[in-house]
Amino acid sequence: MKTSELRRRYLEFFRNRGHTVIPSVSLIPDNDPTTLFTSSGMQPLVPYLLGQVHPEGKRLVNIQKSFRAQDIEEVGDNRHTTFFEMLGNWSLGDYFKREQLPWVFEFLTKEVGLDPKRLYVSVFEGQGSIGKDTEAIELWKEIYKTVGMDAKEGEQIFAYPAKKNWWSRSGEPENMPPGEPGGPDSELFFEFPNVQHDPAFGEKCHVNCDCGRFVEIGNSVFMQYKKEADGSLSELSQKNVDFGGGLERLVAATLDESDVFKIDIFQPIVASLESASGKKYGADVESTRCMRIICDHGRASTMLMADGALPSNKAQGYVVRRLIRRAIRFGRLLGLQTGFMTEIARSVLDSYAEAYPVAPEKREAILAAMSQEETKFNNMLGKGLKEIEKIPTLTGALAFKLFETYGFPWEMSEEIARERGQQVDRTEFEAEFKKHQELSRTAGKGMFKGGLADHGEAVVKLHTATHLLHQALRSVLGVHVQQKGSNITGERLRFDFSHSQKVSPDEIKKVEEIVNSQIERDLPISFKLTSYEDAIKEGALAFFGERYPEKVKVYEIGDFSKEICGGPHAEKTSLLGKFAVTREEASSAGVRRIYATLS
Numbered sequence: 157m158k159t160s161e162l163r164r165r166y167l168e169f170f171r172n173r174g175h176t177v178i179p180s181v182s183l184i185p186d187n188d189p190t191t192l193f194t195s196s197g198m199q200p201l202v203p204y205l206l207g208q209v210h211p212e213g214k215r216l217v218n219i220q221k222s223f224r225a226q227d228i229e230e231v232g233d234n235r236h237t238t239f240f241e242m243l244g245n246w247s248l249g250d251y252f253k254r255e256q257l258p259w260v261f262e263f264l265t266k267e268v269g270l271d272p273k274r275l276y277v278s279v280f281e282g283q284g285s286i287g288k289d290t291e292a293i294e295l296w297k298e299i300y301k302t303v304g305m306d307a308k309e310g311e312q313i314f315a316y317p318a319k320k321n322w323w324s325r326s327g328e329p330e331n332m333p334p335g336e337p338g339g340p341d342s343e344l345f346f347e348f349p350n351v352q353h354d355p356a357f358g359e360k361c362h363v364n365c366d367c368g369r370f371v372e373i374g375n376s377v378f379m380q381y382k383k384e385a386d387g388s389l390s391e392l393s394q395k396n397v398d399f400g401g402g403l404e405r406l407v408a409a410t411l412d413e414s415d416v417f418k419i420d421i422f423q424p425i426v427a428s429l430e431s432a433s434g435k436k437y438g439a440d441v442e443s444t445r446c447m448r449i450i451c452d453h454g455r456a457s458t459m460l461m462a463d464g465a466l467p468s469n470k471a472q473g474y475v476v477r478r479l480i481r482r483a484i485r486f487g488r489l490l491g492l493q494t495g496f497m498t499e500i501a502r503s504v505l506d507s508y509a510e511a512y513p514v515a516p517e518k519r520e521a522i523l524a525a526m527s528q529e530e531t532k533f534n535n536m537l538g539k540g541l542k543e544i545e546k547i548p549t550l551t552g553a554l555a556f557k558l559f560e561t562y563g564f565p566w567e568m569s570e571e572i573a574r575e576r577g578q579q580v581d582r583t584e585f586e587a588e589f590k591k592h593q594e595l596s597r598t599a600g601k602g603m604f605k606g607g608l609a610d611h612g613e614a615v616v617k618l619h620t621a622t623h624l625l626h627q628a629l630r631s632v633l634g635v636h637v638q639q640k641g642s643n644i645t646g647e648r649l650r651f652d653f654s655h656s657q658k659v660s661p662d663e664i665k666k667v668e669e670i671v672n673s674q675i676e677r678d679l680p681i682s683f684k685l686t687s688y689e690d691a692i693k694e695g696a697l698a699f700f701g702e703r704y705p706e707k708v709k710v711y712e713i714g715d716f717s718k719e720i721c722g723g724p725h726a727e728k729t730s731l732l733g734k735f736a737v738t739r740e741e742a743s744s745a746g747v748r749r750i751y752a753t754l755s
């Protein structure tokens with residue numbers, strides 16, 4: 157089946173079962189300070205899964221563009237990609253297990269045509285006060301009976317502990333804070349009998365084995381419980397279903413292909429890599445791995461650029477740069493010359509033109525940025541090579557420095573050293589690398605569990621404080637002040653805004669006083685849903701340059717601040733504590749940056 161056909165059928169299947177189709181949001185979350193990328197279909201829906209009313213109703217379905225930076229190193233096997241499209245359907249306090257499990261099964265076996273004998277499921281085996289999910293087990297047995305199968309536990313249905321089959325934003329039940337929802341899930345695996353189990357992954361093969369014989373294609377999460385203050389779990393009054401499925405993996409399954417890179421969407425890229433390198437995909441392990449990495453990184457970087465993240469040294473742009481450079485380095489191993497990434501970007505934009513259209517000017521800008529990045533990196537590699545020639549012995553730490561300064565990949569350092577009959581210490585390089593690797597930190601385990609970022613209390617409070625800061629800056633410096641960016645860790649907030657000169661110590665003092673006096677007023681924080689135009693008309697601040705959906709949330713902090721934002725926020729300002737600016741500096745031309753804390 158073609159990718160576009162599967163997209164269409166999934167949406168149609170759930171539309172016929174009362175679901176409203178909601179659009180994919182940008183890969184770069186709208187004004188969400190807590191995470192760099194949209195990594196699942198669930199992520200933009202969290203406020204609604206936590207109880208807010210969704211304007212489109214209780215049954216939703218979509219296909220969400222997703223990106224997971226933490227999977228970069230895993231790319232190269234038959235199924236891992238950093239960018240992917242996630243099929244999602246949700247019940248917000250509507251249907252539950254009894255509807256969800258038969259529907260998913262029907263979709264996979266009847267609509268998509270997968271052989272039910274090759275379909276395996278896992279359920280929660282119970283832990284602590286929560287027993288085994290016998291409801292799901294019984295349902296699965298009934299479901300398999302409808303296709304004439306006598307599915308048994310331990311053969312077709314497998315129970316696993318919380319580590320594998322429990323979802324909450326903080327992981328296993330004992331880690332959930334009071335008030336946090338969570339619940340069991342049921343994963344679906346498709347078997348490729350032609351893939352031989354690799355004993356490197358354990359003695360015996362099983363559905364959760366990483367050898368590639370069983371591929372996870374989807375997961376139904378059942379938000380069923382809430383953590384109480386006394387540590388117990390009680391049944392939620394509003395129970396939700398969150399389903400996530402892998403579009404590319406499903407398309408591959410319909411072709412009886414264990415290799416996702418063989419689906420239609422990758423074919424033009426693979427073909428151009430084959431003709432440019434003179435090597436055949438699948439002919440040898442090493443060049444196949446290189447081609448997969450280039451396919452994935454080329455597609456992911458292009459899709460991220462289409463959503464506004466151009467290569468840079470910061471945040472999302474840094475990840476885009478890393479993807480492009482990594483792809484170029486693997487291209488060199490295939491003997492490819494400069495320019496091939498721009499060709500790949502062109503092919504990706506063509507393949508996705510129907511599902512995610514890009515305006516012609518933007519298309520040109522993406523291709524230009526890709527080409528520039530290729531030239532820049534090739535020049536840097538040249539410089540790095542010269543540097544290396546000057547160094548008598550290449551240590552792991554030096555190799556890392558070259559990586560940091562020139563983007564010089566580890567593998568090339570190793571190769572150079574090898575030519576001289578030397579060896580570089582990989583553990584030393586990796587230790588250095590780990591120290592610097594903070595960008596791809598994201599919570600979430602399992603491919604389709606959501607991959608949510610930390611919405612911890614401290615982050616939420618600091619984010620709420622940025623609304624106060626934004627308004628206070630406008631009061632003190634003038635209404636030309638507009639938000640240009642924001643980044644929050646558990647310790648501090650960072651806020652970028654338009655202003656052409658240094659903010660004086662006096663002005664900073666005034667800003668602090670205003671923010672703290674609003675905190676002391678104990679203002680309530682509330683939101684309403686409205687159209688973007690109406691929000692702007694009534695004076696709500698927005699992060700201009702962002703793309704907003706038709707309906708937006710406007711957060712009001714008492715009578716002091718009104719801002720379009722996705723949340724989440726503290727309930728009232730008195731919860732924030734004392735606000736203090738710790739640093740003020742230039743960010744770029746005409747943009748200042750403030751760091752601040754709450755204590």
Ligand SMILES: [Zn+2]
Binds near residue numbers: 353354360366
């Ligand atoms: Zn295996």
Ligand SMILES: [Zn+2]
Binds near residue numbers: 619620721722724
């Ligand atoms: Zn906000």
